[in-house]
Amino acid sequence: MIQIKYEFQVDSTKYYLAIPSLQEIQISYEESKKLGNDKPFPYWGKIWPSAKAMKNFLLEGGHALIKNKQVMEIGSGLGLPSFIASLFAATVIVSDYHVDAIHQLEINLKHWPTKNIQAKLFNWQNDCIDDHIEILLLSDLNYDAASHESLIHLISLFLSKPNNTILLSTPDRIAGANFIENLSIYIQSSKQYEIDDTNCFVYILQKKVAL
Numbered sequence: 391m392i393q394i395k396y397e398f399q400v401d402s403t404k405y406y407l408a409i410p411s412l413q414e415i416q417i418s419y420e421e422s423k424k425l426g427n428d429k430p431f432p433y434w435g436k437i438w439p440s441a442k443a444m445k446n447f448l449l450e451g452g453h454a455l456i457k458n459k460q461v462m463e464i465g466s467g468l469g470l471p472s473f474i475a476s477l478f479a480a481t482v483i484v485s486d487y488h489v490d491a492i493h494q495l496e497i498n499l500k501h502w503p504t505k506n507i508q509a510k511l512f513n514w515q516n517d518c519i520d521d522h523i524e525i526l527l528l529s530d531l532n533y534d535a536a537s538h539e540s541l542i543h544l545i546s547l548f549l550s551k552p553n554n555t556i557l558l559s560t561p562d563r564i565a566g567a568n569f570i571e572n573l574s575i576y577i578q579s580s581k582q583y584e585i586d587d588t589n590c591f592v593y594i595l596q597k598k599v600a601l
Contacts, residue, residue, distance in 0.1 A: 393497075396437060396470075400449060400477060407498050409468060410435055415490075433533075434467035434491035439585035440530035444471040444559040446583055447592040453478040455555060455594070456525050463527035464514045469495050471527045471559070476507040479525070485512035515540055519548060526556045538569045549576055549597045556595040561588050 393408040415435040422429050448456070448471065456475050462483040463472040468491070472484035484495055484507060495509040515537070519526070526548055532541055548554055556576075560566060570577075576595040583590045 396468075398445070400474070405473070405503075407437075407468060407470065407473060408494070408501075409437065410494060412436060429490075430488060432488065432490060434486055434488045434494070437468050437470050438530055439588035440559040440561055440590050441467070441470045442585045443583040443590035443592055444527065444529050444557065445474050446585075447557070447559070447581055448474045448478070452557065452592070455557065459524045460522050461525040461527065462519060462523045463529070464512060464519075465531040466495070466527075466529070467491055469498070469509075471529055471557075472507060473498070473502060475525075475527065476502070476504045480506065482507040483510050483512075483520075483523070484508070485510040487511065487513035514544060519544075521551075523548075524554055526554075528556060528558045530560055532558075532560055532566055532569050535565050535569075538572075542569070542572050545573065545576070545595065549595060552597075554597070556593075558593045558595055559590060560593075561590050 393410060395406045396409050397404060397406045412435055415432045419429065419432050456479045458480045460481050461475050461479040462485065463469060464485050466472055466484045466486050469484040472482050476482045486492060489511065492509050492511050499507065499509060532538060545556060548556060573595060575598065578594040578596050580591050580593045
């Protein structure tokens with residue numbers, strides 16, 4: 391499969407992630423459907439605006455929140471936020487439920503300079519987050535309104551543990567307004583970004599301490 395380089399710079403160092411051709415991913419998906427395979431649609435095959443917003447947030451100072459922490463990204467797709475996080479965190483688990491996404495992550499792990507990051511096949515609706523994880527990265531994981539209730543439950547459960555933090559990046563979409571409203575008790579702050587003509591917000595979620 392054709393690989394395209396997505397290049398970016400952190401301070402004076404240049405990095406890149408290999409990204410598969412969207413056209414080839416689509417063709418492969420359609421051929422798989424014709425054969426009767428029940429593969430999920432490959433949303434993983436694109437770096438979405440929310441992932442770029444998370445990248446910007448981390449590089450503009452948000453990295454202080456994850457420095458020397460145990461970090462996990464769920465529903466990561468190509469995992470751009472996780473690769474950035476690995477430059478600052480103690481360890482990073484970059485995960486997705488799509489096998490093809492994991493294969494692509496492993497391609498990029500081979501050339502990535504830090505060795506504190508690993509890929510994991512993980513379905514957040516069925517699997518449990520390890521107790522040692524301190525920071526969760528969620529990048530547009532709330533794209534499907536049907537999963538909002540279970541996602542809010544996961545967020546609430548994770549933030550019930552002392553000192554845990556979630557960084558949530560999401561496009562500003564009308565369908566997601568109620569989802570964000572339901573998280574208002576956890577929102578400490580937010581930052582807005584305009585990415586590829588898409589208005590995105592990055593939220594810091596933590597359990598608020600009663601005064």
